Amino acid sequence: MEHLKTYPAFPGWYADVSWPGEAHIYKMEKILFHGKSEFQELLVFETSRHGKIAIPDGYIQLTENDEFAYQEMLIHLALCSIPNPKKGGDGGILREISRHSSVEHIDICEIDKMVIHVYKKFFPDIAVGYEDPRMHVHIRDGVAFINSVPEGAYDVIILDAFPAMGHSADVLADKCFLESIAKALRPRGVLLWHTNSEVADTIANCKIFKGSVNYAWATVPAYVSGAIGFMLCSTEGPPVNFKHPINKLNPEKNGVAKGPPKFYNSEIHATAFFCGQGWLIQQDIHK
């Protein structure tokens, strides 16, 4: 349990040590799963306040009680911004994509089978997205996958991987990878991914997207900062106006999701692009 040893232990508590000099700690009411695949170490435990929590490689991924904010924003900020999105690429936010009836084909690329099994067993309401008949699951490396698809194949690509997490860090910061993604998108196609820090570097790399580049954010209380940022990029063509969603979600069409979204709506979409000036300066978004 290498990652659990990083900090002196509270017996029965878990320390999320995403950032140096501080940590968010949780009382583990019950450990539900602790396993190791060839790719990562995954821990799932029950808490009194946040429900079940999933922690791959020592970085918190989600808690049952606030995952919706993160996942809904990651999907709907993109899919509500362009007319008639039909084909989605890499990503793990299947339940939310399922609400979009215009979508005809969804490819999900996940390198680690263990993750899918654990989510299906311990987070059935989240993993429900795998049941969507439009879903095509590819168990392989995301970079190899995106390099193998035809040019202009996708309307939308969602990247759901944290730059801070181990080996994926370099890949996401890498211009070449972003270029591969841009190639895989049709003209005016959209990439959405999340970013927590190094916003200035990220924006510099996003210059390869010739359409619109925007930054939005949402609040996710379980993350140490309580907030998460999103980058929205589009390829050449008339600019995509991310700040004014053109598609409203249909409250009667939820795909395989059980019930309507809990966080996202069109007003939240528009306001997500307003950022306190202090944060903007801290994050160098003005550069």
Next chain:
Amino acid sequence: MEHLKTYPAFPGWYADVSWPGEAHIYKMEKILFHGKSEFQELLVFETSRHGKIAIPDGYIQLTENDEFAYQEMLIHLALCSIPNPKKGGDGGILREISRHSSVEHIDICEIDKMVIHVYKKFFPDIAVGYEDPRMHVHIRDGVAFINSVPEGAYDVIILDAFPAMGHSADVLADKCFLESIAKALRPRGVLLWHTNSEVADTIANCKIFKGSVNYAWATVPAYVSGAIGFMLCSTEGPPVNFKHPINKLNPEKNGVAKGPPKFYNSEIHATAFFCGQGWLIQQDIHK
């Protein structure tokens, strides 16, 4: 150091235990102040990521690096919402009030002299508000103070005390105290205070305000949830439309503050009232 012992100690780390079952912990680079008055125990230490942190009685009050979000919103959500605010009451956000040139008289009531001395010494950029010539400092209990002022004395009252903090909890949840505040306000006068939980109870108590009652929020990364909520209430008269600020801050008039606000602007003001539906439901704001 009673409050520091609540959790098993990380040597050299501090655990903020505001909520049961989880905590935010900080590496203390240097302890700058640790003292006890007749009212509370106050700890000030240096961190690498958040600057100096002030912790009265085991609950985090502010960090140097994000205090502005909280303090600016607490003041400007109120003072930008009504025409020509002139007299402010109880509160500790003096630097921000100072930006409002319409204000003629500011009463600040603080029970504990130690707090003022520590802030002046270790947080001079925050305590700068005490230098405003319109400021009148009253060292006494806030409840007794508010009961002693004439009816209709104030345009605006800002309550800067956490319901979760010891003895002030009962007072803030108490209808009688809110009634005293309502009496101290002129018709269409405004009360603003922050609230983190028990929103349903708070809203029920706010019914004594016959004007507008609204809920807004801001992000403050250092708090465990990363967010804080504000209640905005006005007394009888034409409703105050908190969601659409009528006063813009003048970027050239910052009073004794050194430079313009870092978080607040008119757009942030308006968007602070949009809340993810899921949070609204969790917080029972619909009741």
